[in-house]
Amino acid sequence: MKYFLYARKSTDEDDRQVLSIESQITELREFGEKEKLEIVDEYIESKTAKIPGRPIFNKMMERIENNDGYGILAWHPDRLARNSVDGGKIIYLVDSGKILGLKFPTFWFDCTPQGKFMLNIAFGQSKYYIDNLSENVKRGLRQKLRRGERPGLAPVGYLNELRQHTVVKDPERWQIIKKMFEAYATGNFTLEALQKMSFSLGLVSRRKSIPLTLGVIQEMLKNSTYYGVFVVKGEMYQGTHEPIISKQLFDKVQEVMKQKGKPVKPEKIKYFPFLKLLKCGECGRSITAEKKIKPSGKEYVYYRCTKKQRVCHQKYLEQREILKQFNEIIQKVALDDDTTNDFLRRWEKDNNEFSTKNSTDKTMLKMELKTLEEKQMNLLDTYLEKTITNEEYTAVKQKIINRKVEIKESLQDKGNNWLELFRQWILEANQAKNIAESENLEEKRSFLQKIGSDFRLAGQKVFWLWENPYKIVAENSGFLVTSG
Ligand SMILES: [Zn+2]
Structure with a gap:
């Protein structure tokens, strides 16, 4: 049977949710193909159907009246x-x-009295309009995806561009x-470490000026949007947005994450908290752990190199021995209370100075901004009076505008992230002594991850690299503690 395709969208207020004409046509052609309808002509109109008298609709109806045997295909009655x-x-x-x-596609019609009754309702009643609204929105989304428009809130590093x-x-x-x-x-x-780095570079969460959570950072590292595609309901689409990283870099990150995140059973971590912290200092392989019970009933936990497919000379090391060394490491960065208070006083002074300076700077900048705006007005006047040439005018204007942008950016600058990190660090270092003395092994592990990296076992000794700013404390340990 021959069909006419009819698509319409008006600029009516309550038509805004309806598919664009372009989308209606695409969907209808697809539907026609699927249903094996022979579409002989297409009628496209952008007028409201609330009042009679649409020229294109009328043309189609005239053709139907004068010729038998046509059907109509439309998005909805x-x-x-x-x-x-x-x-x-x-x-x-x-x-x-x-x-x-x-x-x-959105409405089932058959030529029975019931079918015609439903159709009648659909033609006049807003209820049907509302029922189909959500379906229409879904279809609209599909169209967007096809065009490469990423739906939803943009991930950190991107902004939603509402017009485009x-x-x-x-x-x-x-x-x-x-x-x-x-x-x-x-x-x-x-x-x-990534959290610290990004925070010091000024990356904060959307709502508060605090570092992004580890969960958010992990999700970011897995978000394919950054290399130019996006996934909706398991389906990948080529985005129209500009990538921030290459696919190659993204893949590398996934690999590293997989390596780092090799699943270790939760109870295993509970028994062997230092398992994932340590690597073999000789061959670089992972460390494994096991529990042994002596005939006396006493439990021992041993850590050793996995030694898979390679010769390695490293021997077992008992957890108590590792613990002793770890506690010594933690003690090295401990700030006693006097030193801590001294640091906090210094911090407060710095912070006050920063705030005062910051607010003085901002007052100055606001004044400069005002002056620039006056200058711009005067410049326009002189230009209109024809006392300067067009070239002179544009050159000066450009200077003024660039400076205005700079000032506005500086005014938006909220605080000093370094100062915030510094304070956080003082308080943590003050806790080090408690952590070294505590029995909580998981707490020890997460503190060790803060103060150092690349922990290795070799010759029954723990080796590691300090993380800043703990490095500074560790290297000046005696000086700092006695100076308080
Ligand atoms: Zn080894």
Whole structure:
């Protein structure tokens, strides 16, 4: 059977949720193909159907009246008619056999009294409009995906561009994201280290000026949006947005994450808390642990190199021995209370100075901004009075505008992330002594991950690298503690 395709969208207020004409046509052609309908002509209209008198609709109806044997394919009955005259006409033509079929992807119609009754309702009633709204929104989403428009809130490093319906690079943050991927890909960064790094570079969570959580950072590292594609409901789409990193870098990061995150059973971590912290200092392999019970009933935990497919000369080391060494390491960065208070006083002074300076700076900048705005007005006046040339005018204007942008950016600068990190660090270092003395092994492990990295076992000794700023304390340990 031959069908006319009819698509319509008006600029009506309540039509805004309906698919665009372009989307209607795509969906209808697809539907027609699937249903094996022979589409002989397409009628496209951008007028409301609330009142009779749409020229293109009328043209199509005229052709149907004068020729037998056509059907109409439309997105929904409400595309054909939303007033009783046009609706009645269609039903009349169906009744009299002039319209042989009506097909809608969103509405099931058959030529029975019940079918016609439903159709009548659909033509006039807003209830049907509302029922189909959610379906329409879903279809609209599919169209967007096809066009490469990433739906939803843009991930950190991108901003939603509302006019173009896409995401664009966040000029203030995208380079930080890139650095994070590059750092993680080296394999030398834990998520915690990445958190510190990104915070010191100025990356904070959307709502508060605090570091991104580890969970958010991990999700970021797995987000394919950064290399230009996106996944919705398990399906990948090529985005129209500009990538921040290459696919190659992304893949490398996934590999590192897989290596780092090799599943260790939760209870195993509970028994052997230092398992994932340590590597063999001779061959670089993972360390494994086991528990042994002596005939006396006493439990011993041993750590050793996995020695898989390679010769390695390292021997067992008992957990108590490792613990002793770890506690010594932790003690090295401990700040006693006097030193801590001294540091906090210094911090407070720095912070006050920073705030005062910051607010003085901002007052100055605001004044400069005002002056620049006056200058710009005067410049325009002189230009209009023709005392300067067009070239002179544009050159000076450009200078003024660039400076204005700079000032506005500085005014948005909120605080000093380094100072915040510093304070956090003082308080942590003050806790070190307690952590060294505590029995909580998991707490010890996570503190060790903060103060150092690359822990290795060799010759029954623990080797490691200090993380800043703990490195400074450790190297000046005696000096700092006695100076308080
Ligand atoms: Zn080894």
